[in-house]
Amino acid sequence: MLPIALDAMGGDHAPREIVAGATRAARDFAIPVLLVGRPDEIGDADGLPVLEASEVIAMDAEPGRSVRQLKDSSLVRCAQAVRDGLASAMVSAGNTGATMASALLRMGRIRGVSRPAIATPLPRPGGPPLVLLDAGANAECEPAWLVQFGLMGAVFARDRFGTASPRVGLLSIGEEAGKGSPFVKETYELMAATDWAGSCGATFVGNVEGRDLMGDVADVVVTDGFTGNVALKSMEGAVKSLVNALLETFNASPEAQAAAQTLMPGLLPLYERFSPETYGGAMLLGVDGVCVISHGSSSATAIVNALRVAHDLVEADAVAHLTAAIRRG
Amino acid sequence: MLPIALDAMGGDHAPREIVAGATRAARDFAIPVLLVGRPDEIGDADGLPVLEASEVIAMDAEPGRSVRQLKDSSLVRCAQAVRDGLASAMVSAGNTGATMASALLRMGRIRGVSRPAIATPLPRPGGPPLVLLDAGANAECEPAWLVQFGLMGAVFARDRFGTASPRVGLLSIGEEAGKGSPFVKETYELMAATDWAGSCGATFVGNVEGRDLMGDVADVVVTDGFTGNVALKSMEGAVKSLVNALLETFNASPEAQAAAQTLMPGLLPLYERFSPETYGGAMLLGVDGVCVISHGSSSATAIVNALRVAHDLVEADAVAHLTAAIRRG
Numbered sequence: 001m002l003p004i005a006l007d008a009m010g011g012d013h014a015p016r017e018i019v020a021g022a023t024r025a026a027r028d029f030a031i032p033v034l035l036v037g038r039p040d041e042i043g044d045a046d047g048l049p050v051l052e053a054s055e056v057i058a059m060d061a062e063p064g065r066s067v068r069q070l071k072d073s074s075l076v077r078c079a080q081a082v083r084d085g086l087a088s089a090m091v092s093a094g095n096t097g098a099t100m101a102s103a104l105l106r107m108g109r110i111r112g113v114s115r116p117a118i119a120t121p122l123p124r125p126g127g128p129p130l131v132l133l134d135a136g137a138n139a140e141c142e143p144a145w146l147v148q149f150g151l152m153g154a155v156f157a158r159d160r161f162g163t164a165s166p167r168v169g170l171l172s173i174g175e176e177a178g179k180g181s182p183f184v185k186e187t188y189e190l191m192a193a194t195d196w197a198g199s200c201g202a203t204f205v206g207n208v209e210g211r212d213l214m215g216d217v218a219d220v221v222v223t224d225g226f227t228g229n230v231a232l233k234s235m236e237g238a239v240k241s242l243v244n245a246l247l248e249t250f251n252a253s254p255e256a257q258a259a260a261q262t263l264m265p266g267l268l269p270l271y272e273r274f275s276p277e278t279y280g281g282a283m284l285l286g287v288d289g290v291c292v293i294s295h296g297s298s299s300a301t302a303i304v305n306a307l308r309v310a311h312d313l314v315e316a317d318a319v320a321h322l323t324a325a326i327r328r329g
Numbered sequence: 330m331l332p333i334a335l336d337a338m339g340g341d342h343a344p345r346e347i348v349a350g351a352t353r354a355a356r357d358f359a360i361p362v363l364l365v366g367r368p369d370e371i372g373d374a375d376g377l378p379v380l381e382a383s384e385v386i387a388m389d390a391e392p393g394r395s396v397r398q399l400k401d402s403s404l405v406r407c408a409q410a411v412r413d414g415l416a417s418a419m420v421s422a423g424n425t426g427a428t429m430a431s432a433l434l435r436m437g438r439i440r441g442v443s444r445p446a447i448a449t450p451l452p453r454p455g456g457p458p459l460v461l462l463d464a465g466a467n468a469e470c471e472p473a474w475l476v477q478f479g480l481m482g483a484v485f486a487r488d489r490f491g492t493a494s495p496r497v498g499l500l501s502i503g504e505e506a507g508k509g510s511p512f513v514k515e516t517y518e519l520m521a522a523t524d525w526a527g528s529c530g531a532t533f534v535g536n537v538e539g540r541d542l543m544g545d546v547a548d549v550v551v552t553d554g555f556t557g558n559v560a561l562k563s564m565e566g567a568v569k570s571l572v573n574a575l576l577e578t579f580n581a582s583p584e585a586q587a588a589a590q591t592l593m594p595g596l597l598p599l600y601e602r603f604s605p606e607t608y609g610g611a612m613l614l615g616v617d618g619v620c621v622i623s624h625g626s627s628s629a630t631a632i633v634n635a636l637r638v639a640h641d642l643v644e645a646d647a648v649a650h651l652t653a654a655i656r657r658g
């Protein structure tokens with residue numbers, strides 16, 4: 001397998017945590033990694049190959065402009081490495097907008113895809129994560145795009161989590177077909193008229209609500225990038241707020257600390273399940289290559305997981321499956 | 330004070346829990362309550378007065394049609410009692426859409442209000458709840474409506490939670506002014522041009538994100554009713570999912586159960602803080618009267634809290650303050 005191009009300069013803890021993740025993934029999982037960035041800042045990296053890129057796109061830079069101007073940035077060079085056949089996939093914990101723009105600019109879209117979308121796995125009890133898309137690539141969408149998001153999300157759920165026959169839902173504010181905004185109603189009609197079984201082996205389960213995003217009503221939920229991003233960040237904020245409050249309780253007294261210690265064997269897997277680090281980030285679906293977007297705050301562990309996701313998706317031939325689903329959809 | 334009209338027939342646990350809440354509120358907080366519904370189903374109710382209403386609007390009934398057809402329903406009669414000066418406020422745990430439609434139809438709008446909005450308090454650490462609106466009254470909005478939501482939300486935050494100078498934020502998918510959908514960008518311009526200090530003593534803090542809904546960046550957050558409802562239900566779902574997973578951990582073994590018992594004195598206030606029962610439901614802002622919408626699953630405790638909220642808002646003269654803010658805004 002070709003190596004995975006990893007943006008060594010992207011993320012709040014770059015390059016240290018990024019490089020640490022790369023060496024761990026190479027050592028523990030035999031994943032071939034091509035580090036992209038400034039060699040002097042990357043350092044030795046256990047002998048992993050380095051593709052030199054002299055520029056860095058800042059986390060808060062304006063995506064479109066920075067990608068056009070900083071042609072020798074680590075992000076643009078990652079996408080270019082995939083396009084040029086030097087890498088099988090790209091992974092970055094850097095500026096999300098610039099990651100999308102780089103991938104779009106250098107890899108291009110899968111033929112027939114109107115707009116790429118960010119697919120984010122959400123943890124849920126007793127089963128594989130639910131896939132939410134679009135989680136923020138397109139602030140405004142057309143109804144037909146959401147049908148494609150559903151097709152791509154279903155392929156992703158199967159290739160990534162082994163969900164044989166994914167149930168696709170449309171995010172709305174009521175379960176009945178007539179509920180929601182005019183945009184959602186129009187999208188519903190298009191989705192109801194789509195041949196899900198024939199195009200990607202999925203089924204359409206109609207409208208779902210915000211509370212179903214961690215439930216078992218659907219395996220893939222589509223929405224516009226504005227609503228998806230708000231829902232995702234709202235849930236992250238709620239979980240974080242609750243976890244912080246719990247930790248305070250656990251530290252309130254020596255007795256509480258001892259009791260919390262007793263509960264740890266059960267709490268740790270729970271923490272792992274709800275942590276954004278676990279699922280190795282989101283994937284940009286619809287570009288002509290595997291592009292994994294890791295959380296800006298990624299630690300080495302998150303990078304290991306993101307590299308594993310990229311590796312698995314290349315092995316599963318996900319881009320070919322996405323291309324086929326879009327052609328049939 | 331005139332009594333508060335309480336829809337005895339609305340809610341998953343009506344009329345039993347509703348009536349139990351009414352008698353507790355009357356006994357423990359000296360709140361005058363007028364029960365509205367079928368006398369034979371309501372029963373004795375410790376001698377509380379009953380306004381007879383022969384019909385009931387089902388929880389899943391189509392709001393507009395049912396309110397027009399069921400003129401002798403408990404919901405419509407509640408709103409009518411406020412209009413006719415028999416009650417100072419209305420409270421219902423019934424069909425949310427029908428509650429809004431009844432209030433709008435019988436009480437009418439405050440002069441100058443384009444659309445009423447549902448204001449929902451969200452718990453957050455170390456301070457009064459944040460007020461989110463619109464939480465679902467208007468699936469599609471115009472930018473100017475959101476400015477009014479902000480004015481009304483600021484008045485509500487002060488009258489309900491004592492926030493002297495509320496910070497008003499606009500929900501978007503990035504903090505910078507240019508971030509978000511075209512709708513949000515246009516709304517931002519209007520909000521930035523509004524005299525918040527002069528109209529309602531508030532300040533505009535710009536865009537906020539989903540993760541700020543439980544944070545301390547803003548006291549009032551405005552959005553369209555579609556996004557607001559999705560965000561609210563997403564957070565409820567995430568918290569519920571996490572709490573259920575915690576409870577499983579606490580019951581995993583006798584040792585875990587004992588440890589959880591030790592932590593209970595700290596966990597119970599936490600549970601209370603994050604429970605939707607605590608804040609006594611949402612308020613429909615913009616109708617010409619106090620209308621409190623309690624959760625469909627309301628227990629007697631939730632009803633007591635909803636009645637207290639209605640009582641406090643009447644005492645605070647909230648409708649007069651809303652009217653003044655809209656006039657100046």
